[in-house]
Amino acid sequence: MTAEIFPKVKTIDLRKKHIGPSCKVFFSHDPIKIVRAKGQYMYDENGVRYLDCINNVAHVGHSHPMVVKAGAEQMELLNTNSRFLHDNLVQYAQRLQATLPEKLSVCYFVNSGSEANDLALRLAWEYTGHKDVITLDNAYHGHVSSLINISPYKFHQLANAEQSKSVHVALSPDLYRGNYRQDHPDPATAYADDVNNLIQKAHEKGHKVAAFIAESLQSCGGQVIPPAGYFQKVAQHVHRAGGLFIADEVQVGFGRVGTHFWAFQLQGEDFVPDIVTMGKPIGNGHPMSCVVTTREVAEAFKNSGMEYFNTFGGNPVSCAIGLAVLDVIEKEDLQGNALRVGGYLTRLLEQQKEKHPLVGDIRGRGLFVGAELVRDRVKLTPATAEAQDIIYKLKEQHILLSADGPHRNVLKFKPPMCFSEEDADMVVEKIDQILTVSETTSFFLLSIIQNTCSVMSL
Amino acid sequence: MTAEIFPKVKTIDLRKKHIGPSCKVFFSHDPIKIVRAKGQYMYDENGVRYLDCINNVAHVGHSHPMVVKAGAEQMELLNTNSRFLHDNLVQYAQRLQATLPEKLSVCYFVNSGSEANDLALRLAWEYTGHKDVITLDNAYHGHVSSLINISPYKFHQLANAEQSKSVHVALSPDLYRGNYRQDHPDPATAYADDVNNLIQKAHEKGHKVAAFIAESLQSCGGQVIPPAGYFQKVAQHVHRAGGLFIADEVQVGFGRVGTHFWAFQLQGEDFVPDIVTMGKPIGNGHPMSCVVTTREVAEAFKNSGMEYFNTFGGNPVSCAIGLAVLDVIEKEDLQGNALRVGGYLTRLLEQQKEKHPLVGDIRGRGLFVGAELVRDRVKLTPATAEAQDIIYKLKEQHILLSADGPHRNVLKFKPPMCFSEEDADMVVEKIDQILTVSETTSFFLLSIIQNTCSVMSL
Numbered sequence: 012m013t014a015e016i017f018p019k020v021k022t023i024d025l026r027k028k029h030i031g032p033s034c035k036v037f038f039s040h041d042p043i044k045i046v047r048a049k050g051q052y053m054y055d056e057n058g059v060r061y062l063d064c065i066n067n068v069a070h071v072g073h074s075h076p077m078v079v080k081a082g083a084e085q086m087e088l089l090n091t092n093s094r095f096l097h098d099n100l101v102q103y104a105q106r107l108q109a110t111l112p113e114k115l116s117v118c119y120f121v122n123s124g125s126e127a128n129d130l131a132l133r134l135a136w137e138y139t140g141h142k143d144v145i146t147l148d149n150a151y152h153g154h155v156s157s158l159i160n161i162s163p164y165k166f167h168q169l170a171n172a173e174q175s176k177s178v179h180v181a182l183s184p185d186l187y188r189g190n191y192r193q194d195h196p197d198p199a200t201a202y203a204d205d206v207n208n209l210i211q212k213a214h215e216k217g218h219k220v221a222a223f224i225a226e227s228l229q230s231c232g233g234q235v236i237p238p239a240g241y242f243q244k245v246a247q248h249v250h251r252a253g254g255l256f257i258a259d260e261v262q263v264g265f266g267r268v269g270t271h272f273w274a275f276q277l278q279g280e281d282f283v284p285d286i287v288t289m290g291k292p293i294g295n296g297h298p299m300s301c302v303v304t305t306r307e308v309a310e311a312f313k314n315s316g317m318e319y320f321n322t323f324g325g326n327p328v329s330c331a332i333g334l335a336v337l338d339v340i341e342k343e344d345l346q347g348n349a350l351r352v353g354g355y356l357t358r359l360l361e362q363q364k365e366k367h368p369l370v371g372d373i374r375g376r377g378l379f380v381g382a383e384l385v386r387d388r389v390k391l392t393p394a395t396a397e398a399q400d401i402i403y404k405l406k407e408q409h410i411l412l413s414a415d416g417p418h419r420n421v422l423k424f425k426p427p428m429c430f431s432e433e434d435a436d437m438v439v440e441k442i443d444q445i446l447t448v449s450e451t452t453s454f455f456l457l458s459i460i461q462n463t464c465s466v467m468s469l
Numbered sequence: 470m471t472a473e474i475f476p477k478v479k480t481i482d483l484r485k486k487h488i489g490p491s492c493k494v495f496f497s498h499d500p501i502k503i504v505r506a507k508g509q510y511m512y513d514e515n516g517v518r519y520l521d522c523i524n525n526v527a528h529v530g531h532s533h534p535m536v537v538k539a540g541a542e543q544m545e546l547l548n549t550n551s552r553f554l555h556d557n558l559v560q561y562a563q564r565l566q567a568t569l570p571e572k573l574s575v576c577y578f579v580n581s582g583s584e585a586n587d588l589a590l591r592l593a594w595e596y597t598g599h600k601d602v603i604t605l606d607n608a609y610h611g612h613v614s615s616l617i618n619i620s621p622y623k624f625h626q627l628a629n630a631e632q633s634k635s636v637h638v639a640l641s642p643d644l645y646r647g648n649y650r651q652d653h654p655d656p657a658t659a660y661a662d663d664v665n666n667l668i669q670k671a672h673e674k675g676h677k678v679a680a681f682i683a684e685s686l687q688s689c690g691g692q693v694i695p696p697a698g699y700f701q702k703v704a705q706h707v708h709r710a711g712g713l714f715i716a717d718e719v720q721v722g723f724g725r726v727g728t729h730f731w732a733f734q735l736q737g738e739d740f741v742p743d744i745v746t747m748g749k750p751i752g753n754g755h756p757m758s759c760v761v762t763t764r765e766v767a768e769a770f771k772n773s774g775m776e777y778f779n780t781f782g783g784n785p786v787s788c789a790i791g792l793a794v795l796d797v798i799e800k801e802d803l804q805g806n807a808l809r810v811g812g813y814l815t816r817l818l819e820q821q822k823e824k825h826p827l828v829g830d831i832r833g834r835g836l837f838v839g840a841e842l843v844r845d846r847v848k849l850t851p852a853t854a855e856a857q858d859i860i861y862k863l864k865e866q867h868i869l870l871s872a873d874g875p876h877r878n879v880l881k882f883k884p885p886m887c888f889s890e891e892d893a894d895m896v897v898e899k900i901d902q903i904l905t906v907s908e909t910t911s912f913f914l915l916s917i918i919q920n921t922c923s924v925m926s927l
């Protein structure tokens with residue numbers, strides 16, 4: 012067990028003094044201090060155990076011994092930049108490539124999802140010679156300035172948001188709350204046509220489209236699962252305009268969706284993006300990321316004449332860790348586990364939907380699951396405060412869950428991939444209890460209010 | 470000893486197949502494969518030892534056991550994001566702060582020098598509400614798109630370079646090759662006036678300046694040491710225009726300059742930048758970086774309403790490693806060593822300048838030293854090919870050195886900080902030999918040519 016260095020109040024005090032105030036903590040009313048973690052559990056300074064339903068970065072489980080060992084051994088031996096030849100780099104690139112369609116064969120190693128997406132844009136700009144980017148509504152693609160520009164999730168937060176003229180925001184292909192819903196005969200075509208309209212409008216203004224970028228499944232945007240066939244149709248439109256298709260797999264890659272290793276593969280075998288970006292789970296928490304593209308795009312980027320150098324990207328320690336993560340996913344069949352446990356979790360949540368009117372929609376693939384809460388199942392009024400309330404009540408019961416989406420009303424499950432059916436039972440049971448109690452309480456509250464009103468109107 | 474996974478030809482082959490062709494290797498004619506490293510030495514697959522004069526990232530020495538131990542122990546315990554409270558984060562921020570002037574008190578932890586500089590720009594844009602940036606000629610500040618824009622070192626490489634209208638390139642304050650030289654009565658004022666001129670020109674076009682950014686000593690730009698007082702004067706001009714001063718310490722921070730912990734402190738105690746960015750040596754190779762600024766700038770950024778979240782930035786493993794690096798610098802007095810050995814190295818190189826006409830200028834602070842090679846000491850004709858030749862010949866003798874600057878004619882010393890006087894003796898002795906031989910050979914060659922000519926003119 013680790014001793015704390017500071018008592019919690021002191022930690023909070025120092026954080027206020029020395030850490031940028033834009034960097035938020037979870038549970039701002041009463042943040043938690045975590046001192047160790049293992050598998051799908053995190054422990055606070057008093058040894059209290061939390062079930063972790065949110066940390067998709069700790070993909071193969073917190074502090075997995077095989078990953079720790081690989082990192083420690085390589086650190087002891089050598090950690091240097093990729094201007095020296097090293098076997099870890101090329102072996103890792105080869106292993107990653109083997110999980111992807113053949114034409115995605117050229118890798119660039121970087122340190123974060125943001126670096127990956129920024130490089131993806133640079134590749135697209137250079138390959139196409141075009142400038143404009145089409146992004147989905149509510150998308151988040153990273154924190155560097157070029158990505159804030161294409162992240163409505165972020166730039167909508169700005170008081171004086173000024174959308175870049177070369178960025179076009181397409182409809183989020185959300186079948187629950189979006190423009191075209193489950194009852195639409197062909198939502199894939201309808202949403203793709205919206206992208207095509209944006210392309211045409213850009214052309215009318217003399218602009219040209221370099222890329223369409225989307226998460227293969229929208230995460231922060233509200234756990235949105237686009238209809239199958241949508242990406243193929245978008246890719247057709249974008250390619251016709253001379254642009255590239257960038258699939259952001261930073262949150263959803265590496266087997267999380269259960270049936271496939273990459274979430275874009277859910278769209279069908281006939282769909283291959285031009286660029287794929289990876290991050291978060293790739294190193295189980297170690298800062299690393301990757302961009303994979305085709306030979307053609309890579310050669311065009313090279314022909315610009317500019318070298319690409321990333322000080323830390325692709326160092327032997329990062330690659331050793333990346334290799335270990337791939338090994339563990341295979342050895343422990345974590346993709347299979349995501350499929351089984353994710354399916355189980357989704358079924359349990361579906362039962363909650365039948366039982367509790369607040370639960371409007373359950374959608375998921377593997378261990379990527381969203382439960383959208385609404386006050387009214389017809390008007391779809393977002394149950395934002397209720398979602399917050401549930402999150403805080405779960406925390407009191409030592410379960411970590413979060414709410415996201417444009418209305419912050421989607422409960423978001425994205426646990427470490429070793430999550431078990433018992434864990435699923437536990438979290439859904441607690442949600443059931445909270446919803447049950449709150450329904451009776453609201454009923455009670457409602458009756459109080461009604462009674463008071465009738466007294467007052469006397 | 471580590472076994473190789475692949476024979477070297479296979480490593481090269483796989484690299485060609487799977488790694489972006491824009492990512493260059495050192496010694497492209499015959500790249501080296503490094504399999505382990507310790508202190509200031511690197512070892513290839515055959516156990517051949519190279520003296521490392523170039524890897525400033527391995528600041529406290531390659532694979533330093535205290536740093537490795539700190540990283541491994543923390544990886545075993547917990548690696549998670551900074552939305553949870555953790556003592557490593559706040560303790561590390563407190564320790565870093567203690568090395569800086571008091572008003573630089575708020576930290577943002579990120580993963581690379583590029584992420585740090587991009588965030589510095591975002592802070593400046595938000596704080597000032599202005600847009601333009603002044604950068605130095607030949608500067609390099611990172612690989613993300615916003616930084617390519619302000620890196621003449623990079624955008625000059627582009628065939629069809631198009632300089633952003635909101636970026637202004639100031640004269641590099643180079644006393645050897647720049648507009649104002651050692652013989653100028655007041656180069657600090659002259660170079661600062663150039664910045665002021667750019668500000669005035671921007672104003673005339675209705676633009677407003679958000680920031681001036683410069684490395685405290687220019688590295689890739691050619692190991693340039695600005696005259697003392699220059700930063701103070703620039704800061705006056707920039708502040709008067711409502712802009713901020715960003716000091717990029719990614720290459721030169723953490724005691725390398727010997728007399729001070731930060732290179733901007735060479736300018737005098739009366740100079741404090743508004744934002745300092747750090748990287749490379751901060752984690753001895755582990756991907757991490759930091760931006761430090763004032764409370765005022767941090768609060769303005771927060772008031773934009775946008776949260777700042779960086780998935781890996783400030784995780785407990787990175788902070789444990791950062792703390793260990795600070796510990797080792799202190800415990801082994803590496804700043805003192807940089808001062809002593811750097812001074813010794815500089816004196817040895819000065820002797821070479823007296824001996825060999827090719828050595829035009831020696832400039833250095835601590836273990837940041839440049840030796841500029843010229844064919845003609847009056848015209849300063851860059852000896853680019855000669856610099857390349859020396860680098861390759863040193864490599865044959867198992868010494869790693871590089872050449873940089875706009876003409877790639879500056880031999881650049883920036884070794885791990887445990888570099889010794891014996892190491893300095895060794896590299897300078899080899900350089901002496903190479904120069905001596907090449908002088909006689911050129912003389913020989915010259916006579917051959919002359920002889921041939923006289924024969925031919927018969």
Ligand SMILES: Cc1ncc(COP(=O)(O)O)c(C=O)c1O
Nearest residue numbers: 123124125151152153261779780
């Ligand atoms: C979809 C997506 N892309 C990119 C990023 C940026 O990743 P990073 O924080 O590692 O820069 C994130 C981070 O949350 C993300 O969710």
Ligand SMILES: Cc1ncc(COP(=O)(O)O)c(C=O)c1O
Nearest residue numbers: 321322581582583609610611719
């Ligand atoms: C002065 C300076 N700033 C920033 C950077 C970018 O750092 P990174 O490669 O870690 O993104 C570099 C890298 O060489 C640098 O030399």
